[in-house]
Amino acid sequence: MATENQSAEQAGRAPLRVKVARVIEETADARSFVLDVSDESLRHELTYRAGQYVTVEIPWEAFHIHRCYSFSSAPGVDAQPQFTVKRVADGRMSNALIDGVKAGDTLTLHPPAGRFVLDRDAGTRPLSLFAGGSGITPIFALLKTTLRETERPVRLLYANRDAASTIFAAQLDALAREHAGRFTLRHHHDDAAGFLTAGALAEWLGSAPEGGRQSDHYVCGPTPFMDAVEAALKTAGVDAARVRVERFVSPADPDRRDTDLAVSLGVPPNAESPADFLVTLGAAIKRVPYTSPLTLLQACKAAGVKAPSSCEDGFCGSCMCQLVEGDVAMANPLALTDNDVARGRVLACQARPTSATFLHVDFDAVDFRAGDGAGMTPPINPARAALVLGLCVGAAVLVRWLHAVI
Numbered sequence: 001m002a003t004e005n006q007s008a009e010q011a012g013r014a015p016l017r018v019k020v021a022r023v024i025e026e027t028a029d030a031r032s033f034v035l036d037v038s039d040e041s042l043r044h045e046l047t048y049r050a051g052q053y054v055t056v057e058i059p060w061e062a063f064h065i066h067r068c069y070s071f072s073s074a075p076g077v078d079a080q081p082q083f084t085v086k087r088v089a090d091g092r093m094s095n096a097l098i099d100g101v102k103a104g105d106t107l108t109l110h111p112p113a114g115r116f117v118l119d120r121d122a123g124t125r126p127l128s129l130f131a132g133g134s135g136i137t138p139i140f141a142l143l144k145t146t147l148r149e150t151e152r153p154v155r156l157l158y159a160n161r162d163a164a165s166t167i168f169a170a171q172l173d174a175l176a177r178e179h180a181g182r183f184t185l186r187h188h189h190d191d192a193a194g195f196l197t198a199g200a201l202a203e204w205l206g207s208a209p210e211g212g213r214q215s216d217h218y219v220c221g222p223t224p225f226m227d228a229v230e231a232a233l234k235t236a237g238v239d240a241a242r243v244r245v246e247r248f249v250s251p252a253d254p255d256r257r258d259t260d261l262a263v264s265l266g267v268p269p270n271a272e273s274p275a276d277f278l279v280t281l282g283a284a285i286k287r288v289p290y291t292s293p294l295t296l297l298q299a300c301k302a303a304g305v306k307a308p309s310s311c312e313d314g315f316c317g318s319c320m321c322q323l324v325e326g327d328v329a330m331a332n333p334l335a336l337t338d339n340d341v342a343r344g345r346v347l348a349c350q351a352r353p354t355s356a357t358f359l360h361v362d363f364d365a366v367d368f369r370a371g372d373g374a375g376m377t378p379p380i381n382p383a384r385a386a387l388v389l390g391l392c393v394g395a396a397v398l399v400r401w402l403h404a405v406i
C-alpha cells in the first residue's frame with residue numbers, strides 16, 4: 001500500500017483521529033468498536049453507506065500497518081458508526097484491537113470506502129445474502145438498511161462453527177421475528193450439520209423465488225465458504241453480474257512483501273513504458289509524467305493528481321478507472337470481476353504500462369463514483385448506449401489530437 005514504511009500523513013492522505021465510544025463483546029473472539037462522532041465535521045468525514053468499510057492504521061515495529069473493517073452499523077438505523085473485528089490466530093491488527101483498544105482510546109482511521117453496497121435502482125428485486133463467520137459484518141449492515149428502507153424480500157444463509165461463535169445471533173433472530181414473511185434467516189452450524197455442502201447450498205437456492213436467478217446476491221466469508229457459494233450460484237444459473245463478493249484479505253505489510261520484483265509488479269521484464277500518460281479526472285484531462293516501475297496511481301500522486309484510492313493493494317476497487325487506450329498489466333487485481341475486465345476497467349494502484357504505446361485512463365467513466373452501486377444496474381438502453389459510444393469515440397479522437405499538439 002502507500003505503506004512502504006510511510007504513515008498515512010507521509011503518504012499524503014488525510015487520516016482521521018476518532019475516539020472509541022464503546023467496545024462491545026459480541027462473542028468470545030469478536031468485538032464491536034463504536035465510534036464517537038459527536039463532532040459535526042468528523043461525522044461528515046465518516047459518512048458511509050451500508051456495506052462499506054473503514055481502514056484502521058496502527059504503528060507496527062518500524063512501519064505502519066493498515067487493515068479494512070466493515071461497518072456492522074447501518075446509517076439511518078444505528079445512531080453511531082461501529083465496526084466489528086474477529087480475532088485471527090497470530091493476526092497483527094485483530095489481536096492488537098481486541099486486546100488493546102478500550103473506550104476513550106483514539107484510533108487512526110481512513111475515510112469509508114468500498115463497493116459492496118446496495119444497488120439504488122434495485123426496486124423490489126429480492127436480496128439474497130450469504131455470510132460466513134466475521135463476513136456477517138457488512139451483510140448485517142446491508143440487511144438492516146434493506147429492511148428499514150425498502151420493501152425487498154430478503155434471505156440470509158449464515159454459516160458458523162457453532163452457536164457460541166455466531167456474531168449478532170440474537171439481533172438477527174429478533175429481525176427475523178419482526179419481519180417474518182419478508183426476511184428468511186437460516187443458521188448453519190458446522191458442529192451440528194458439518195461443513196456446508198454443494199447439496200445444501202443448492203437446496204437453499206432452490207427454495208428461493210425463481211431459484212435465485214432474479215435476486216441480487218451478496219457473499220462474504222472465509223475463502224472456502226465463498227468459493228462454495230459462488231460455485232452453487234453458477235450451477236443454479238445465476239448471472240455473474242447479479243453476484244457481489246467482499247474478500248476479507250490483509251494487505252501485505254512492508255516486511256511481508258514479495259521480493260521477486262517481476263512477480264510483484266506483474267509486468268514482463270524489459271517491458272517498455274511511455275514517458276507520460278493522460279488521465280481524465282473531474283472532467284479535466286491531465287498529462288502525468290511516468291517513470292518505471294511506478295503504478296499509474298503512484299505516478300498520479302507524484303504529479304499531484306489526486307486520483308481516488310484507498311487500500312492501494314488491489315482489493316477495494318476505489319482506484320478503478322477505464323482503460324481508454326494503451327497496454328497495462330496488473331499485479332493483484334482482486335477487486336475486478338470478470339465483468340469489469342470485459343468492460344476494460346483497470347485498477348490504477350496495480351496497473352503499470354507494458355509498452356510505450358499512447359496510454360489514457362479515465363476515472364470519470366466508472367459509474368459507481370456517481371453513486372449507483374455499479375454492477376447490478378438494469379440493462380442498457382440501446383439508444384442511450386449508441387449516444388454514449390458516439391461521445392466516447394469523439395472524446396478519444398479529441399484526446400489523441402490534444403496529446404499530439406500539447
Ligand SMILES: Cc1cc2nc3c(=O)[nH]c(=O)nc-3n(C[C@H](O)[C@H](O)[C@H](O)COP(=O)(O)OP(=O)(O)OC[C@H]3O[C@@H](n4cnc5c(N)ncnc54)[C@H](O)[C@@H]3O)c2cc1C
Binds near residue numbers: 092095137
Ligand atoms: C474490505 C474488507 C473488509 C473487512 N472487514 C472485516 C470485518 O468487518 N471484520 C473482520 O474481522 N475482518 C475484516 N476484514 C479482514 C481484516 O482486514 C484483516 O484482514 C483481519 O482482521 C486479519 O488481520 P490481522 O492483522 O489480524 O492478521 P494478519 O497479520 O494480516 O494475518 C492474517 C493471517 O495470515 C497469517 N500471515 C499472513 N501473512 C503472513 C506472512 N507473510 N507470514 C506469516 N504469516 C502470515 C497470519 O499468521 C494470520 O494467521 C476485512 C478485510 C477487507 C479487505
Ligand code: FES
Binds near residue numbers: 308312319348
Ligand atoms: S486503491 Fe484499493 S484497489 Fe486500488
